[in-house]
Amino acid sequence: MSKLDPTSEDIKRFHMEDAGGPFVMLNLLKFKPDGGAETYSDYAEKALPHLRRVGAEFVYVGHLSTMLASPAGETEYDAVALVRYPSRQALHEMIMDPEYQKIAHIRAASLDRAILQATTPGTFPGTFPAA
Amino acid sequence: MPDKIEPNEEDLKRFVAEDDGGEFCMLNMLKFIPGDGATKYAEYGEKVMEHLARVGAEAVYIGQLATTLAAPERDTEYDMIALVRYPSRQAFMEMVMNEEYLKIAPLRVEALESTVLQVTIPVPGS
Numbered sequence: 001m002s003k004l005d006p007t008s009e010d011i012k013r014f015h016m017e018d019a020g021g022p023f024v025m026l027n028l029l030k031f032k033p034d035g036g037a038e039t040y041s042d043y044a045e046k047a048l049p050h051l052r053r054v055g056a057e058f059v060y061v062g063h064l065s066t067m068l069a070s071p072a073g074e075t076e077y078d079a080v081a082l083v084r085y086p087s088r089q090a091l092h093e094m095i096m097d098p099e100y101q102k103i104a105h106i107r108a109a110s111l112d113r114a115i116l117q118a119t120t121p122g123t124f125p126g127t128f129p130a131a
Numbered sequence: 132m133p134d135k136i137e138p139n140e141e142d143l144k145r146f147v148a149e150d151d152g153g154e155f156c157m158l159n160m161l162k163f164i165p166g167d168g169a170t171k172y173a174e175y176g177e178k179v180m181e182h183l184a185r186v187g188a189e190a191v192y193i194g195q196l197a198t199t200l201a202a203p204e205r206d207t208e209y210d211m212i213a214l215v216r217y218p219s220r221q222a223f224m225e226m227v228m229n230e231e232y233l234k235i236a237p238l239r240v241e242a243l244e245s246t247v248l249q250v251t252i253p254v255p256g257s
Contacts, residue, residue: 006200017198024194026212059192060214062156062251066149068138069248080158080251082192082214115202119194119212 002113005104011092014118018088023118024059025091027081030113037078039110044081046103053097054090056083076113088118134245137236143224150220151252156191157223159213160247169210171242178235183215185229186222190215208245216253 006014031037051057059082067075085091094100138146163169183189191214217223226232 002203003201010198010200014198014200019197023197024192025200026194060156061254062158063254064158065151065155065250065252066142066146067247067249068142068146068157069135069246071134071245071247075249080249113203116200117202118197118200120197122193122195122211 004108004111004114006116014088015092019120020087021120022084022086023088023120025083025085026115026117026119027079027083028077028115028117029079029081029111030077031079031110032112036110036112039106040079043103043106043110046106047100050094050097050100050103051083054094055086056090056094058082059084077115084121136240136243136246138248143227146220146250147224149250152219154216154218154253155220155223156251156253157215157217158247158249158251159211159215160209160249161211161213161243162209162245163211163242164244168242168244171238172211175235175238175242178238179232182226182229182232182235186226187218188215188222188226209247214251220250 029040031040061079061081063079064075064077070076095104161172163172193211193213195211196209227236
């Protein structure tokens, strides 16, 4: 089974690699057949107040359509979501909240596969703040 | 065999056939060639700006990959993500067929070791 949730090791690394400042979480989501997408929508709706409470917001949400190039040769995910957090601490605070933990299982129940990847915002031609 | 960096004619046919008529965002996952790949891509990025602007496209987000929290292993091997909004698939085709754009397109190929080029359709209100 594919890993859907970060382990405590992942969370440790997440903090060790914290350069400070905001970050954007790239979510690539493959829903379970038969109701996964609806279950994820239910999770997203319930997660929204938690995101707002820690100052996070959606940058973009989209459904995957035509694949033009990919090493796998096919579209392996259904949806993409980019979520901006003011800090890594803010994400930590959200996922440790007992109220959030009551809904986290809905996400896991909806997904076949997921990428959860922190990204550091840059500016367009491809320049980034020094790491 | 090296990874596919550019869509072929078949891909572009599918791209047009699957057109729903609306705007879209191209998700770019980019893995640079070690050495000067990142520099070359930055040069491409700078030069592509005017072509994007000409067809009404704009960057929604660009980011450098940092900590991976969860992922099937093979999927974390990228350096950068860029999300670019195009007003239509026609606008994208117009850009990639433009003679001036075709002069800079090789820079992108020279910069990349691997890439995902994936059309996404914005969810209303997002």
